[in-house]
Amino acid sequence: MNSIEKNTEKYLDAFRTHFNGEAKQAFHATREKAVDTFSRLGFPSTKKEEWRFTNVAEISRKQFSPAGRNSSETVSVSDVEKFMFSDWDGPVLVVVNGYFKEKLSNLDSLSDKVKVESLAKILDNNDKAANKLGQNAIWADEAFTALNTAFTKDGCVITVDANSENSKPVHLMHISTGDAILSSPRTVVNINKNANITIVESFHSLNSKDSFTNIVSEIFVDENAHLKHYKLQDVDTNSFLVGNCAINQNQNSTYQSVAMDFGGKLVRNNISLALNGENISSILNGLYIAQGEQHIDNHTFIDHAQPHCESHELYRGILKDKAKGVFSGKILVRQDAQKTDAKQSNNCLLLSEDARIDTKPQLEIYADDVKCTHGATVGQLDESALFYLRARGVPYKKAMSILTYAFAEEVIDSIKTDAFKNKVEALLLERLEKSLV
Amino acid sequence: MLEISNLKAAIDGKEILKGINLKVNPGEVHAIMGPNGSGKSTLANVLAGREEYEVLAGNIMYNGENLLELDPEERAHKGIFLAFQYPVEIPGVSNVYFLRTAFNEIRKANGLEEIDAANFLKLIRSKMELVEMDKTLMNRSVNEGFSGGEKKRNEIFQMAVLEPKLSILDETDSGLDIDALRIVANGVNALRNSNNATVVVTHYQRLLQYIVPDFVHVLYNGQIVKSGGKELALELEEKGYDWLK
Ligand SMILES: Nc1ncnc2c1ncn2[C@@H]1O[C@H](COP(=O)(O)OP(=O)(O)O)[C@@H](O)[C@H]1O
Ligand SMILES: [Mg+2]
Numbered sequence: 045m046n047s048i049e050k051n052t053e054k055y056l057d058a059f060r061t062h063f064n065g066e067a068k069q070a071f072h073a074t075r076e077k078a079v080d081t082f083s084r085l086g087f088p089s090t091k092k093e094e095w096r097f098t099n100v101a102e103i104s105r106k107q108f109s110p111a112g113r114n115s116s117e118t119v120s121v122s123d124v125e126k127f128m129f130s131d132w133d134g135p136v137l138v139v140v141n142g143y144f145k146e147k148l149s150n151l152d153s154l155s156d157k158v159k160v161e162s163l164a165k166i167l168d169n170n171d172k173a174a175n176k177l178g179q180n181a182i183w184a185d186e187a188f189t190a191l192n193t194a195f196t197k198d199g200c201v202i203t204v205d206a207n208s209e210n211s212k213p214v215h216l217m218h219i220s221t222g223d224a225i226l227s228s229p230r231t232v233v234n235i236n237k238n239a240n241i242t243i244v245e246s247f248h249s250l251n252s253k254d255s256f257t258n259i260v261s262e263i264f265v266d267e268n269a270h271l272k273h274y275k276l277q278d279v280d281t282n283s284f285l286v287g288n289c290a291i292n293q294n295q296n297s298t299y300q301s302v303a304m305d306f307g308g309k310l311v312r313n314n315i316s317l318a319l320n321g322e323n324i325s326s327i328l329n330g331l332y333i334a335q336g337e338q339h340i341d342n343h344t345f346i347d348h349a350q351p352h353c354e355s356h357e358l359y360r361g362i363l364k365d366k367a368k369g370v371f372s373g374k375i376l377v378r379q380d381a382q383k384t385d386a387k388q389s390n391n392c393l394l395l396s397e398d399a400r401i402d403t404k405p406q407l408e409i410y411a412d413d414v415k416c417t418h419g420a421t422v423g424q425l426d427e428s429a430l431f432y433l434r435a436r437g438v439p440y441k442k443a444m445s446i447l448t449y450a451f452a453e454e455v456i457d458s459i460k461t462d463a464f465k466n467k468v469e470a471l472l473l474e475r476l477e478k479s480l481v
Numbered sequence: 482m483l484e485i486s487n488l489k490a491a492i493d494g495k496e497i498l499k500g501i502n503l504k505v506n507p508g509e510v511h512a513i514m515g516p517n518g519s520g521k522s523t524l525a526n527v528l529a530g531r532e533e534y535e536v537l538a539g540n541i542m543y544n545g546e547n548l549l550e551l552d553p554e555e556r557a558h559k560g561i562f563l564a565f566q567y568p569v570e571i572p573g574v575s576n577v578y579f580l581r582t583a584f585n586e587i588r589k590a591n592g593l594e595e596i597d598a599a600n601f602l603k604l605i606r607s608k609m610e611l612v613e614m615d616k617t618l619m620n621r622s623v624n625e626g627f628s629g630g631e632k633k634r635n636e637i638f639q640m641a642v643l644e645p646k647l648s649i650l651d652e653t654d655s656g657l658d659i660d661a662l663r664i665v666a667n668g669v670n671a672l673r674n675s676n677n678a679t680v681v682v683t684h685y686q687r688l689l690q691y692i693v694p695d696f697v698h699v700l701y702n703g704q705i706v707k708s709g710g711k712e713l714a715l716e717l718e719e720k721g722y723d724w725l726k
Contacts, residue, residue, distance in 0.1 A: 426569075426571075427533075428569045429569050429570075429571045431531055431532075431553060431569075432565065432568070432569040432571065432623075433571075433579070433583075434530075434552065434553040434554045434557070435529045435530070435531075435553045435554075435556075435557055435562075435563050435565075436557055436579070436580075436583035436639065436643070437554050437557035437558055437583045437584075437586040437587040437590070437643070438554060438582055438583055438586050439554045439586065440552065440554065442582070442586070443554075446574055446579075446582070447571070447574070449573075450571065450572065450573025450574045450622075451573065453573045454573065
């Protein structure tokens with residue numbers, strides 16, 4: 045425990061020097077509380093149930109320096125270009141080391157019903173939007189969220205006006221650059237009543253080494269609003285990434301997350317969904333691919349508080365070499381949440397003997413008239429399917445590749461934005477060809 | 482074309498084939514009959530190269546090559562085709578993609594150019610008619626949710642498209658009603674010529690009324706205990722297998 049206490053010291057020191065003008069913001073009082081909380085909590089040890097399978101000692105021991113705005117200046121328009129999706133005709137918002145870069149972004153096709161602001165500006169102006177921060181992403185007990193709250197200076201705030209439909213999908217691109225940098229972006233998304241939109245987040249590294257992105261996202265989906273939230277995480281395999289995403293849904297809304305985790309050395313995603321009204325539908329899908337010594341951990345938590353809601357989760361993992369995967373899916377069905385329909389499944393494909401997956405479904409059900417199912421499978425490729433393909437002339441490697449692709453397909457198929465789907469498919473094919481099978 | 486000598490093979494350490502000898506020439510149709518468990522599928526799978534089966538002794542020459550040294554895909558490239566007794570379901574892989582990949586891999590291995598999706602569709606149209614293959618099955622996942630009959634028909638359809646030199650049909654008749662049986666048999670017969678050969682594995686005589694064999698062999702307890710002409714099948718139908726013990 046001593047070593048962990050000492051490791052928070054670095055952040056306390058950094059906290060004193062990290063802020064200039066920002067210290068005048070009303071939000072700064074929250075930061076100060078958060079850094080206290082962080083130093084009290086320290087980095088979670090594997091003794092904590094929620095961190096049993098993911099050891100963050102490497103993160104806690106490393107000396108990361110919190111990214112200053114300057115660190116984001118090295119990235120040029122042409123750098124950004126290589127992370128664009130081809131045939132993407134919607135707006136692109138670029139965030140570098142946690143700072144929203146309007147100059148690198150393309151806001152031309154942004155509908156006037158969709159507002160994009162930099163969090164820094166909102167905090168500077170002490171806008172009332174700032175008060176909402178942290179309302180959703182509770183940091184009292186979550187060290188990484190507290191750490192983000194302490195160090196965040198910027199990020200994107202996306203607001204979709206009520207009743208607006210058919211807005212073009214928005215691409216929110218996160219780039220991490222530099223060595224041993226800690227980025228602390230905060231994303232806030234508000235989808236107002238009857239609105240609908242697709243937001244694609246992507247995470248990339250650019251000339252970066254041993255960097256740590258600690259992101260927090262707060263998402264509100266209001267009555268009868270619909271958000272499709274896709275993610276592609278393709279950072280370098282020397283990067284650390286912790287994401288805490290908190291979603292609040294009101295009645296008759298739908299939220300669909302499809303999260304692709306392909307990169308990172310140590311990745312932990314927490315998705316936490318609060319279903320605060322009736323007739324809500326939530327879908328959490330994910331595909332994670334890890335090789336070498338990558339470690340990818342997905343934790344989901346769905347809080348069914350009201351009747352007649354459904355949540356469906358489908359996570360698939362493909363692990364090779366000494367990669368480790370973790371899937372923990374907690375579903376809480378409160379007493380009032382009658383007629384809940386909750387379905388969860390996690391299937392993992394192990395392509396080597398040393399790859400490993402830890403799966404932990406947790407159903408906590410306090411209502412009696414509900415339908416909740418969960419299932420987990422771990423396995424290798426189907427030998428008889430492999431033989432069938434080979435007996436028809438398909439070479440071994442290609443047959444492996446086809447079957448692995450097919451395994452991932454069901455998750456990829458849930459992506460409804462073609463330009464993004466094509467990108468994901470191309471990346472998967474490239475992986476399959478180069479190294480995965 | 483094919484010459485099997487003294488083939489012994491085991492699965493899970495249990496010897497199933499106990500010395501098989503068989504010679505197949507181009508243009509011939511051989512029927513292998515025998516009761517359940519006699520080793521028919523084992524023989525078919527060993528020919529196709531399934532690795533779970535361990536070859537203990539003997540050898541198999543195929544067009545002058547040692548077949549046992551080839552991977553399953555290499556055997557397919559050289560014209561060997563096994564119609565599976567239990568065709569495998571492959572969720573997430575469409576039937577037409579599967580077949581085009583197989584078709585092109587075989588072409589590539591033989592130094593021929595690959596064929597694109599549009600031309601492939603043209604090419605398979607007549608073959609679909611041949612076995613009265615339902616079009617909607619093409620875009621479904623390979624064999625997934627197919628009825629027993631549809632699976633068997635799909636095997637023969639694949640055979641029609643891939644045009645193998647040596648086809649091994651493992652119980653293709655089981656699970657087929659009489660109409661489907663006739664369709665499948667017509668397909669097989671239409672594909673017969675003087676350069677290819679067919680080994681029909683069955684334990685009923687029924688199929689052999691439609692696909693008339695040149696030779697009939699009885700496989701019993703891992704050995705071929707009797708060989709003869711097509712009339713042997715009728716004799717087996719009448720007397721069963723007991724008299725051969
Ligand atoms: N995977 C296996 N493991 C163990 N025994 C097997 C396996 N497959 C087949 N056998 C056994 O091998 C023998 C021959 O089977 P098979 O070749 O399928 O016979 P047939 O096709 O003539 O009915 C049977 O006794 C069967 O139980
Ligand atoms: Mg059999």
